Amino acid sequence: MKTKEEIKQYKKEWHILNREKVIIRCKKWYEENKNTRVKEYKLKNREKILQQKRESYERCKETYKKYWQTPKAKHNAKIQKYKNRAILSILEHHSDKEWLELLKKNKGKCVDCKTTENIEKDHIIPLSRGGNDLISNILPRCRRCNSKKGNRTPYLYPQKNICLTYIKC
């Protein structure tokens, strides 16, 4: 018998190992289901649906206003924002091949101090600040430079294209 924690851990590991598979499955499902009957109905009756929405909004306007000022609503909105970001980061994800190509281009060196030890993926605009996980937002940095940078964005000097300082964007 496996404990709850073990099952959770197993699922987590499976998702990391099969990330590409999950993405492909998600995309396939979207392609197959984007033209369902619900969507067709919505397209045909667009004006009618909009009118219904407008009417119901007018009816409950005050209740909505009160609701959005409660701490619960604010909390829920915050969680939804994180969820949306997580979905985006799965759909817009760079492949291992792209990362290897980038490493090759930089000769396996850290972009700041040029060391070849402990190279990590570094997000130019951090994920926590709304950056994406595409290869255009990733640079190889050593662990030391990466932790020095934290969740700030490097300010690149245009002529030299090197980083001398970090800013909060």
Ligand SMILES: [Zn+2]
């Ligand atoms: Zn470095």
